[in-house]
Amino acid sequence: MGAEDTGGSTASDGSTADESRCRLCGLSTPATPITAPDVEGEFCCRGCLEVQRSLGDLEEAEAEAVREAIDDDGTTTPDDADAGESAFFSVEGMHCTTCEAFLEGRAGAEDGVHTVEASYATDTVRVQYDPDTVDEERLPELLSGYGYTAGRREDGRPREDTSETAKFLVGGGLFGMMVMMWYALFLYPTYFGYRPLADFGGYDGLYVLANIWLMTTFVLFYTGWPILRGAVVSLRAGVPNMDLLVALAACSAYAYSTLAMGLGRTDLYFDVTVAIILVVTGGNYYESKIKQRAVGRLSELTEQAIEDARLASSGETVPVDEVAPGDRLLVRPGERVPLDGEVREGSAAVDESLITGESKPVSKRPGDPVAGGTTVTDAPLVVAVDDTATSTLDRLVELLWEIQSSTPGIQRLADRLATVFVPLVILVAAAVAGWTLVSGGGVTAAMLLGLTVLIVSCPCALGLATPLAIAAGIRTATDRGIIVTAEAVFEDASDIGTVVLDKTGTLTEGSMSVVSVHASAPEDVLARAAAVESLSEHPIAAAIVDHAGKGEPNRPGGTAADGASDAEKTATDGGSMAVDPGEFDRTPRGVSAPIEGAQTVVGHPDLLRERGLTIDDDQNALIADARADGDVPVAVGWDGRTRGIIVVGDTPRTEWREAVGTLSRERSVVVLTGDEGAAADRFRTVEGVSEVFAGVPPEAKAETIRRLRTRGPVAMVGDGSNDAPALAAADLGIALGSGTQLASDAADAVIVDDDLRSVADTFRIAEGTNGRIKQNLGWAFLYNGLAIPMAALGLLNPLLAAVAMAASSTLVVANSSRSLGPFETDG
Numbered sequence: 001m002g003a004e005d006t007g008g009s010t011a012s013d014g015s016t017a018d019e020s021r022c023r024l025c026g027l028s029t030p031a032t033p034i035t036a037p038d039v040e041g042e043f044c045c046r047g048c049l050e051v052q053r054s055l056g057d058l059e060e061a062e063a064e065a066v067r068e069a070i071d072d073d074g075t076t077t078p079d080d081a082d083a084g085e086s087a088f089f090s091v092e093g094m095h096c097t098t099c100e101a102f103l104e105g106r107a108g109a110e111d112g113v114h115t116v117e118a119s120y121a122t123d124t125v126r127v128q129y130d131p132d133t134v135d136e137e138r139l140p141e142l143l144s145g146y147g148y149t150a151g152r153r154e155d156g157r158p159r160e161d162t163s164e165t166a167k168f169l170v171g172g173g174l175f176g177m178m179v180m181m182w183y184a185l186f187l188y189p190t191y192f193g194y195r196p197l198a199d200f201g202g203y204d205g206l207y208v209l210a211n212i213w214l215m216t217t218f219v220l221f222y223t224g225w226p227i228l229r230g231a232v233v234s235l236r237a238g239v240p241n242m243d244l245l246v247a248l249a250a251c252s253a254y255a256y257s258t259l260a261m262g263l264g265r266t267d268l269y270f271d272v273t274v275a276i277i278l279v280v281t282g283g284n285y286y287e288s289k290i291k292q293r294a295v296g297r298l299s300e301l302t303e304q305a306i307e308d309a310r311l312a313s314s315g316e317t318v319p320v321d322e323v324a325p326g327d328r329l330l331v332r333p334g335e336r337v338p339l340d341g342e343v344r345e346g347s348a349a350v351d352e353s354l355i356t357g358e359s360k361p362v363s364k365r366p367g368d369p370v371a372g373g374t375t376v377t378d379a380p381l382v383v384a385v386d387d388t389a390t391s392t393l394d395r396l397v398e399l400l401w402e403i404q405s406s407t408p409g410i411q412r413l414a415d416r417l418a419t420v421f422v423p424l425v426i427l428v429a430a431a432v433a434g435w436t437l438v439s440g441g442g443v444t445a446a447m448l449l450g451l452t453v454l455i456v457s458c459p460c461a462l463g464l465a466t467p468l469a470i471a472a473g474i475r476t477a478t479d480r481g482i483i484v485t486a487e488a489v490f491e492d493a494s495d496i497g498t499v500v501l502d503k504t505g506t507l508t509e510g511s512m513s514v515v516s517v518h519a520s521a522p523e524d525v526l527a528r529a530a531a532v533e534s535l536s537e538h539p540i541a542a543a544i545v546d547h548a549g550k551g552e553p554n555r556p557g558g559t560a561a562d563g564a565s566d567a568e569k570t571a572t573d574g575g576s577m578a579v580d581p582g583e584f585d586r587t588p589r590g591v592s593a594p595i596e597g598a599q600t601v602v603g604h605p606d607l608l609r610e611r612g613l614t615i616d617d618d619q620n621a622l623i624a625d626a627r628a629d630g631d632v633p634v635a636v637g638w639d640g641r642t643r644g645i646i647v648v649g650d651t652p653r654t655e656w657r658e659a660v661g662t663l664s665r666e667r668s669v670v671v672l673t674g675d676e677g678a679a680a681d682r683f684r685t686v687e688g689v690s691e692v693f694a695g696v697p698p699e700a701k702a703e704t705i706r707r708l709r710t711r712g713p714v715a716m717v718g719d720g721s722n723d724a725p726a727l728a729a730a731d732l733g734i735a736l737g738s739g740t741q742l743a744s745d746a747a748d749a750v751i752v753d754d755d756l757r758s759v760a761d762t763f764r765i766a767e768g769t770n771g772r773i774k775q776n777l778g779w780a781f782l783y784n785g786l787a788i789p790m791a792a793l794g795l796l797n798p799l800l801a802a803v804a805m806a807a808s809s810t811l812v813v814a815n816s817s818r819s820l821g822p823f824e825t826d827g
Contacts, residue, residue: 047695172223519644
């Protein structure tokens with residue numbers, strides 16, 4: 001069903017403007033739409049109908065709530081989604097949410113640009129524009145400058161260059177240590193009444209101060225360049241941020257000290273400038289390391305995008321862009337279908353796992369639809385391109401890019417308060433300095449008081465509170481086989497009320513394998529089946545071949561691909577059951593070949609009946625039981641009767657029941673799958689599973705998540721490429737490490753060890769880290785609440801203010817560096 005056109009839009013209430021479209025997901029409905037008397041509308045499949053029945057349309061109030069929730073996450077789309085064209089660009093140099101506002105305002109001011117959506121979390125900008133007015137080649141220029149570098153998405157996203165930050169930090173650290181060493185030797189002793197080691201009235205003193213000034217200048221304008229740039233950007237964007245406050249404090253201390261040095265004074269605060277720049281740059285380095293995990297390239301599916309197609313009429317290879325609706329394309333075994341269409345000639349098993357995530361291949365015959373991006377496995381097909389001449393694979397990639405690029409970066413609490421905090425601190429500093437001047441305190445005293453307020457309120461503790469706590473949480477998660485790729489995990493996990501589990505690859509192993517072999521002589525049946533199947537490229541054939549290579553007929557095997565070469569040796573290198581390729585026969589429902597003088601048939605039980613092979617009552621019962629369990633029964637027979645039944649299936653994970661039980665203690669668990677019938681029904685009666693939505697097509701998974709969000713925050717756990725839009729649409733996405741790169745890119749956390757039980761650990765670690773963040777921010781606000789009034793009252797000087805600021809930051813670092821204990825990770 002993946003081949004239907006998905007170009008139509010679905011309204012926010014779930015309905016569609018065209019009655020030929022599915023009410024839930026917007027796919028084209030079949031000639032006889034799926035309907036039910038108790039459910040309004042027409043649907044493309046039974047799965048969409050069941051989702052509609054359970055969740056219904058979004059009422060206007062609920063739809064508005066979801067829109068607001070999505071808007072809060074940044075998942076917005078233009079009112080006129082079809083106006084113009086959309087282009088995605090990767091941008092290097094974004095380091096705060098102010099960058100989003102700056103880039104959106106700068107590019108949005110260009111004529112012909114409709115909307116601009118920047119995402120700090122993914123370093124991506126989505127631009128919707130009028131191609132008749134704006135040349136796409138010019139768009140990167142609009143997004144570049146002021147330290148930003150934009151490039152086309154298909155050219156590859158520039159990586160977050162933490163080495164650049166490290167270079168600034170190392171260079172500044174070297175000169176910063178020299179400044180502090182010279183302060184400790186020559187200036188700090190004089191502050192405590194000791195005799196100076198250098199004569200500051202002569203050449204020696206001038207030499208010392210000149211070197212301190214020179215090294216501080218390097219630290220401020222080289223190491224501090226990203227901060228200074230951020231301050232300029234915040235002013236241009238009209239959104240004051242923490243960079244502005246840091247820059248003001250550092251530059252004020254530098255300017256005052258430079259002036260004081262010129263006047264022959266020794267109460268210089270270059271050390272304050274150095275401390276501020278290095279502490280904040282160090283925090284930014286931590287944050288950039290974290291962000292490097294958060295930004296992911298949609299490498300797998302983007303690389304799988306098909307650029308060429310082979311015309312059936314001439315065999316000529318042409319670019320996909322030149323293929324027109326109705327053209328007939330030849331797709332050979334092992335190749336991907338370039339565009340959505342309909343089979344016109346040939347029959348073959350088509351692997352749709354990259355699109356649907358489901359492991360079972362689907363037989364395609366003339367008249368059946370095929371989706372662009374799926375793989376033909378065992379026989380050539382001639383496909384007529386449909387009216388849209390598009391690919392389901394490309395649409396899935398585009399959908400994920402739209403969801404991720406329109407989601408802004410995590411706004412830390414400090415950044416959300418910056419628009420108030422920064423102007424307030426500047427106002428307090430100016431007021432204190434002005435009052436000192438008015439009251440006759442003198443220009444020097446006024447400058448020192450104002451500088452002290454700026455320094456003591458320098459938000460290093462605020463800036464470090466979140467990234468350092470998150471770094472500790474990431475370290476703990478990594479130790480437990482969990483990679484956190486987005487900071488949203490730590491903010492959103494505690495609010496999650498529903499966990500949605502995809503079936504294939506999440507609750508199951510995700511690959512076909514032999515479950516059991518039922519025969520009076522299982523070794524002989526398995527050996528004959530493997531010999532015949534060794535010449536087939538069907539995934540079920542590969543599973544049988546692989547299992548035979550293990551030599552254990554009654555134990556489930558591993559992945560299908562690993563043993564293929566061994567079986568082919570059995571078939572072609574003169575083994576006792578060698579098959580002559582010239583006598584091998586392939587049909588849509590099975591294969592056959594003579595072995596030791598007997599025609600051996602392997603495949604669907606109906607195929608054996610058609611060939612005149614009998615199936616006894618016990619074997620029919622085994623076939624029925626296998627289908628009831630959601631598995632595939634493969635019959636093997638020769639000499640007039642069926643000799644055995646090989647059961648092939650996607651085996652449930654051994655730990656899935658335990659994982660579901662743990663998750664269901666605090667949250668409701670929903671199972672979502674594209675499978676129907678027994679393969680899905682086996683989960684309905686499991687304790688801990690609240691609901692099962694079966695037969696849900698890939699395009700409807702994200703819509704199902706959105707409707708579930710009307711009940712409250714939702715987490716999605718999946719592994720397939722088709723899960724990626726749903727992972728991105730959920731409040732929290734968790735991908736299993738065995739899944740596709742696209743699923744990992746869309747997720748907020750990836751479980752590397754592929755253990756489903758780690759999903760519960762993810763929630764516990766996230767909740768513990770969130771608690772640590774609150775502790776850090778609580779201390780940071782308490783510190784500022786006490787320190788700023790003390791500085792305003794003249795109870796602190798700039799040096800003490802710098803020491804207090806450093807102590808506050810050190811406390812935050814120490815608290816963040818503690819490992820999360822069992823009590824904390826339990827939430």
